[in-house]
Amino acid sequence: MSWKIVEKHRRILAQEEGVTSKRRGGKLTVCLVYPNRYTVAMSNLGFQAVHALLNAETDILCERAFLPDPDDLREYRKGGTQLLSLESQEPLSSFDVIAFSVSFESDYLNIPVIFDLAGIPARTVDRGASHPFVMGGGAALFLNPEPVADFLDLVCVGEAEALLPGLLDRIRAEGLGDREAFLDKAARLPGIYVPSRYEVTYDGVRVVSRKALGGAPEQVQRAWMAEPDDRATVSEILTPGTEFADMYLVEVSRGCPRGCRFCAAGFIYLPFRQRSLESVKAAVTEGLRSRHKIGLVGAAVSDYREIGELCRYILDQGGKVSVSSLRVDRLDGEMIEVLKASGHKTVALAPEGGSQRMRDLINKNLTEEQILAAGDLLIGHDILNLKLYFIIGLPTETTVDLEELAALVVKIRERVVAAAKKNKRLGEVILSVNPFVPKPFTPFQWCGMEGEASLDKKLKYLQQAVGKLPNVRLIAESPKDAYLQALLSRGDRRLSTLLLRAAELGNWKRAAREFAIDTDLLVHRSIPLDEPLPWNVIASADPERLKREYRRAFSV
Ligand code: SF4
Known part of the structure; x- marks a missing residue:
C-alpha cells in the first residue's frame, strides 16, 4: 500500500466538513465511485446526494472513490497499489458493491481505468461471485448506458431517491450471493436495467433487434422522485477542494418546463418539480450556519415560483445568493439587485x-x-x-x-x-x-x-x-x-471494446482505428x-x- 496516497486521503478527509464515520461491522459495504477527480466529483450535488442517501441506511456503509489525480495515478501504478476508498483507504475489491455515479458521458473513458486500478475485471462476463457487484446511475446512464452496458451488472434508470429504496430492499431480501438469481429478480424492478438480460443484434451502425430475456421488460421506464420535499438535496459535505468551496448548494427544483429541443435536462428530468419555499428556506438556514453564500441549483432556477421571496430571505439572513445562469425573460430589477448585493x-x-x-x-x-x-x-x-x-x-x-x-x-x-x-x-x-x-x-x-x-x-x-x-x-x-x-x-454496446482499449493505449482514436470503428458515421449520421x-x-x-x-x- 502506498503511504503517500493514504496520507493524501487523510489530509482530504481532515479538510471535509459534514462527513459521518461508520464502521463496517456486518453492514453491506458500498463504494460510490465518481469516474473523475475528487474536485469534479465533490462539486456534483447528485453524487453527494447518493452518498448521503446510502449512508442514511443504518445497515449500509458507503465510502467514496475517485479517478486519482495524475500524480497519484503514477503513484498507484508505480507501487502496484489497488485503488483505495477515500474514507477507510480500503481497496475497492473489498467492498460488496461498487456503484458508479456518472453525470457526463465523457467520463465513460475513465470507467475501465478505474476497474484496472482496482484490479477488477471490467466486463461483467469476466467477474465472478468473489468480485464486487457493480451498478451505476446518474444522468449519463439514463441518457445512454449502452457504451458501458458490458461493464455494469445493473443500471439505475432515473433518480436515486425513487430507485434506491426498492433496490436496497431487494438486496436485503435476496442477498448478492447468487448473482444470476438476484439479477433475474432485479430486472423486474421499476427503473432497473440489467444489460445482460438483453440480446442486441446490429447491422453496421444500426440496431436490428433487441430481445429481452428471462422476464426483463422490453423497455425500462425512468423512475423519478414524486415528492421533492421528502428529502432536501444540499451540500452534504463541504470541502475546500471543489469548484463551489465557498458556498452551500441547495436544490430548489428538478427538471425544466421549457423544452428547448437540444437540451437533455429539459426532457429526462420531467415533470418539472419545485420544492416548497418552506423546505428550501429550512435548507438555506442550515446552509448559512457553515457558508455565507447559497448556491441555488436546478435546471431552471429562475423559473422557481418564489425565486424573489427566496432571494430576499437569503439576503435578510445575512447571506449571499449565487445562480449559474438566468432565463433572459425572467430577469427583473429586483433579481439583479439581489445578485449585486451578493457580489x-x-x-x-x-x-x-x-x-x-x-x-x-x-x-x-x-x-x-x-x-x-x-x-x-x-x-x-x-x-x-x-x-x-x-x-x-x-x-x-x-x-x-x-x-x-x-x-x-x-x-x-x-x-x-x-x-x-x-x-x-x-x-x-x-x-x-x-x-x-x-x-x-x-x-x-x-x-x-x-x-x-x-x-x-x-x-x-x-x-x-x-x-x-x-x-x-x-x-x-x-x-x-x-x-x-x-x-x-x-454509441452502442460495441463501444465497450473501444473504451477498454482506449484505457490501455491512453488514446481513444487509436483504439477506434484498431477496431475499425467508423466513429464519423456514429457521430455525423x-x-x-x-x-x-x-x-x-x-x-x-x-x-x-x-x-x-x-x-x-x-x-x-
Ligand atoms: S431553459 Fe435551459 S434547462 Fe430548460 S430546457 Fe432550455 S436549455 Fe434546458
Whole structure:
C-alpha cells in the first residue's frame, strides 16, 4: 500500500466538513465511485446526494472513490497499489458493491481505468461471485448506458431517491450471493436495467433487434422522485477542494418546463418539480450556519415560483445568493439587485441560438428585443460584465445565422461601451460558444453532428467578426471534445471494446482505428425517425413528444 496516497486521503478527509464515520461491522459495504477527480466529483450535488442517501441506511456503509489525480495515478501504478476508498483507504475489491455515479458521458473513458486500478475485471462476463457487484446511475446512464452496458451488472434508470429504496430492499431480501438469481429478480424492478438480460443484434451502425430475456421488460421506464420535499438535496459535505468551496448548494427544483429541443435536462428530468419555499428556506438556514453564500441549483432556477421571496430571505439572513445562469425573460430589477448585493460582477444569459431562426428552431422562445432588453436592464443596474452562451452547428444553421449572432453581440457590446462612457467603467462581453451535440432523449436525437472542419471554420469566423473587438472575449468548447461527447452519447454496446482499449493505449482514436470503428458515421449520421435507437432499451422521455417536437422544428 502506498503511504503517500493514504496520507493524501487523510489530509482530504481532515479538510471535509459534514462527513459521518461508520464502521463496517456486518453492514453491506458500498463504494460510490465518481469516474473523475475528487474536485469534479465533490462539486456534483447528485453524487453527494447518493452518498448521503446510502449512508442514511443504518445497515449500509458507503465510502467514496475517485479517478486519482495524475500524480497519484503514477503513484498507484508505480507501487502496484489497488485503488483505495477515500474514507477507510480500503481497496475497492473489498467492498460488496461498487456503484458508479456518472453525470457526463465523457467520463465513460475513465470507467475501465478505474476497474484496472482496482484490479477488477471490467466486463461483467469476466467477474465472478468473489468480485464486487457493480451498478451505476446518474444522468449519463439514463441518457445512454449502452457504451458501458458490458461493464455494469445493473443500471439505475432515473433518480436515486425513487430507485434506491426498492433496490436496497431487494438486496436485503435476496442477498448478492447468487448473482444470476438476484439479477433475474432485479430486472423486474421499476427503473432497473440489467444489460445482460438483453440480446442486441446490429447491422453496421444500426440496431436490428433487441430481445429481452428471462422476464426483463422490453423497455425500462425512468423512475423519478414524486415528492421533492421528502428529502432536501444540499451540500452534504463541504470541502475546500471543489469548484463551489465557498458556498452551500441547495436544490430548489428538478427538471425544466421549457423544452428547448437540444437540451437533455429539459426532457429526462420531467415533470418539472419545485420544492416548497418552506423546505428550501429550512435548507438555506442550515446552509448559512457553515457558508455565507447559497448556491441555488436546478435546471431552471429562475423559473422557481418564489425565486424573489427566496432571494430576499437569503439576503435578510445575512447571506449571499449565487445562480449559474438566468432565463433572459425572467430577469427583473429586483433579481439583479439581489445578485449585486451578493457580489456578482458578471451575469450569465443563455440565448443559445444566435439568430431568430435558430432560437425558434430550438424552441427558445426568445426574441432579440428581449435579449437586448435584458442586457440593458443589467447594464442599467451597473452589472457591466455579461456572459452569453451560444450554440453553433445547430441543424440547418447557415452563415446568415452566424452573421446574425455576430450582429447581436456587436449590439450588446455597443450598449456596454455606451454605459462605460457614462460611468467611466468598461465592462466585458464574454461569449461562450459550444458546438451542438445531439443528445439522446431530445427532439434532436436523430440529427447528426456537424463536421469538425466546418465547426472550426465557424469558430474562426466568430473570432474574426467579434472575438477581436475590444472588451469582447470568446471562449469555445473545442469541436474535438464535442465530437467525443457525441460519440459516447450516441454509441452502442460495441463501444465497450473501444473504451477498454482506449484505457490501455491512453488514446481513444487509436483504439477506434484498431477496431475499425467508423466513429464519423456514429457521430455525423442523421438517423431516420423509425429506426431503433441503441438507447431505446430505456425510456427516459416520451418518444411521441420527441417526434412531435422534431417534426415541429423541421416542419416535416
Ligand atoms: S436549455 Fe435551459 S431553459 Fe432550455 S430546457 Fe434546458 S434547462 Fe430548460
